[in-house]
Amino acid sequence: MGGLVSLLGHYLVVGVHAVGRFTLLLGAVLANWTAIFKSRGRVAEQMAFVGVTSLPLIILTSIFVGAVTTWQTAYQIKNYVPMRYLGTAVGRAIVIELAPVLTALVVAGRVGAGMAAELGSMKVTEQVDALETMAINPVRFLVVPRVVAGLIMLPILTIFADLIAIGGALGVSVMFLGVPQETFISGFKLFFKISDLFAGLLKASIFGLIISLVGCYQGLGTTGGAEGVGRSTTRAVVVASVSILIADYLVAVLLFRQ
Amino acid sequence: MIDLIGLRKSFDGQKVLEDCSLHVERGETVVIIGRSGTGKSVLLKHLVGLMQPDSGQVLINGENTVEFNQDEWQQARTQFGMLFQNAALFDSMPVWDNVGLGLLEHTRLKRHEVYEIAQRKLELVGLTDVEEKMPAQLSGGMKKRVALARAIARDPEIILYDEPTAGLDPITGDMINELIVRLRDRLRITAVAVTHDIASARKIGDRIYMLHDGKMVGEETPASLDQTDNPYIRQFIRGEAHGPIDTGLATV
Ligand SMILES: Nc1ncnc2c1ncn2[C@@H]1O[C@H](COP(=O)(O)OP(=O)(O)OP(=O)(O)O)[C@@H](O)[C@H]1O
Ligand SMILES: [Mg+2]
Numbered sequence: 041m042g043g044l045v046s047l048l049g050h051y052l053v054v055g056v057h058a059v060g061r062f063t064l065l066l067g068a069v070l071a072n073w074t075a076i077f078k079s080r081g082r083v084a085e086q087m088a089f090v091g092v093t094s095l096p097l098i099i100l101t102s103i104f105v106g107a108v109t110t111w112q113t114a115y116q117i118k119n120y121v122p123m124r125y126l127g128t129a130v131g132r133a134i135v136i137e138l139a140p141v142l143t144a145l146v147v148a149g150r151v152g153a154g155m156a157a158e159l160g161s162m163k164v165t166e167q168v169d170a171l172e173t174m175a176i177n178p179v180r181f182l183v184v185p186r187v188v189a190g191l192i193m194l195p196i197l198t199i200f201a202d203l204i205a206i207g208g209a210l211g212v213s214v215m216f217l218g219v220p221q222e223t224f225i226s227g228f229k230l231f232f233k234i235s236d237l238f239a240g241l242l243k244a245s246i247f248g249l250i251i252s253l254v255g256c257y258q259g260l261g262t263t264g265g266a267e268g269v270g271r272s273t274t275r276a277v278v279v280a281s282v283s284i285l286i287a288d289y290l291v292a293v294l295l296f297r298q
Numbered sequence: 299m300i301d302l303i304g305l306r307k308s309f310d311g312q313k314v315l316e317d318c319s320l321h322v323e324r325g326e327t328v329v330i331i332g333r334s335g336t337g338k339s340v341l342l343k344h345l346v347g348l349m350q351p352d353s354g355q356v357l358i359n360g361e362n363t364v365e366f367n368q369d370e371w372q373q374a375r376t377q378f379g380m381l382f383q384n385a386a387l388f389d390s391m392p393v394w395d396n397v398g399l400g401l402l403e404h405t406r407l408k409r410h411e412v413y414e415i416a417q418r419k420l421e422l423v424g425l426t427d428v429e430e431k432m433p434a435q436l437s438g439g440m441k442k443r444v445a446l447a448r449a450i451a452r453d454p455e456i457i458l459y460d461e462p463t464a465g466l467d468p469i470t471g472d473m474i475n476e477l478i479v480r481l482r483d484r485l486r487i488t489a490v491a492v493t494h495d496i497a498s499a500r501k502i503g504d505r506i507y508m509l510h511d512g513k514m515v516g517e518e519t520p521a522s523l524d525q526t527d528n529p530y531i532r533q534f535i536r537g538e539a540h541g542p543i544d545t546g547l548a549t550v
Contacts, residue, residue: 158390166386170448173346174400175375177368181403 068179075180086189094147102201106208127227130209139201140240144247148280152255156276159259160269183256194248195241247284254280299324299488305354316512325486329503336509338492342458347371379454385445387433394429397448419447439466459491463498475501
């Protein structure tokens with residue numbers, strides 16, 4: 041019993057420490073945001089990295105997300121709701137929820153892991169120390185460009201995901217469900233609000249911030265050689281994915297009042 | 299210029315530095331020898347604030363750096379150059395960018411001007427036609443020399459060398475020794491060099507200390523090194539397994 045309590049206490053202390061350090065990193069990023077002017081090249085480099093590494097996978101997942109959502113929605117509403125509302129239900133689900141969240145999860149697995157691995161190996165090979173001895177702030181030099189790239193690229197990738205998923209949805213309705221294209225599209229337009237799209241993109245930005253910040257945090261906190269880099273990489277993906285889902289819920293509560 | 303006073307540092311209960319003190323005058327090169335794992339690299343890292351002592355003081359120009367905040371360190375580090383034991387080159391950047399990064403970040407020099415400076419510094423360490431290569435394309439000794447070029451790129455006042463000649467052939471090693479001597483004689487650079495290489499220690503050091511059991515023992519000059527009456531240093535420079543330093547050989 042005492043052992044359990046002290047173990048829980050230990051985890052609590054470790055957890056509080058981690059939250060503290062994470063907050064410090066966030067603060068340091070905000071304090072150094074002006075670095076984006078001096079390091080435009082590095083921001084562009086990171087944006088390309090985020091976009092190029094994730095786009096193929098996002099295209100693939102989005103097609104199937106659109107397709108399966110349509111199939112399932114049709115199955116659930118048939119006999120209750122006329123099929124002309126299929127586009128309404130599917131379209132909003134994709135734009136508000138599915139495209140931002142699934143894009144973020146895919147990017148967390150690719151880019152978040154990549155950032156943690158790159159910064160982690162820089163840390164264990166003393167490259168981060170070398171930056172510091174050259175009076176170059178690692179947060180300014182390494183973290184800020186990555187965070188900015190995440191913040192900008194996630195909404196852009198999400199727009200791609202929106203379009204492709206809706207394309208997939210349309211394809212399934214027309215080819216397999218016998219819902220004509222015009223019916224689907226007019227259903228989609230029926231209750232569509234531009235604010236839904238922006239809500240989705242706002243979420244995407246928040247997720248982008250989470251992914252890159254968590255990836256950098258785990259990377260810079262790496263200790264213990266190649267094995268440590270592996271640990272940080274896994275942890276970056278797990279922590280970012282869980283945080284994305286939690287943040288998604290919080291944003292939903294704030295943005296979509298019942 | 300540099301004073302270490304009563305430095306203590308341990309990692310998870312393992313004592314590495316214990317009441318370690320050292321004084322370095324402006325314009326001199328102090329060499330620290332010592333067995334592998336005694337804490338020489340740890341000592342150098344304390345001088346640039348990469349590690350914080352458990353207790354003791356690190357004075358640079360009379361200022362106690364242990365109390366420095368991040369901004370003060372940023373400021374202080376602009377006068378330092380450091381050669382890391384394992385080179386620590388930025389592996390996502392070409393060689394010239396590695397050497398010139400400090401200049402690109404801290405001065406208003408144009409990229410082509412920085413490129414030329416990098417080229418000159420690389421020539422000083424005996425490297426030509428490597429500017430566009432990536433670190434992964436270099437040999438170990440070449441990496442070390444690129445790291446040295448990076449350490450001297452901004453003409454620092456203080457240079458810390460962690461094993462400058464390790465992994466180099468004797469001829470290149472001697473060339474690096476001469477470069478270090480030249481930097482001291484012509485530019486009056488203050489330096490602390492860590493090495494295992496006794497020939498190099500003789501050549502570059504004004505004074506030579508040995509780090510043993512967390513403390514500095516002996517104070518030798520290149521001339522006095524061979525006649526030293528310090529038993530630890532004698533055993534070290536002769537490279538003998540038997541002597542006052544217990545190698546654990548007898549227990550096998
Ligand atoms: N970051 C660290 N965390 C824990 N222990 C460390 C750390 N850095 C160094 N040590 C320990 O401190 C001791 C001294 O290490 P250091 O790297 O200074 O040795 P060294 O004298 O430079 O050896 P070598 O000549 O082999 O480079 C070693 O026992 C090492 O295990
Ligand atoms: Mg060492």
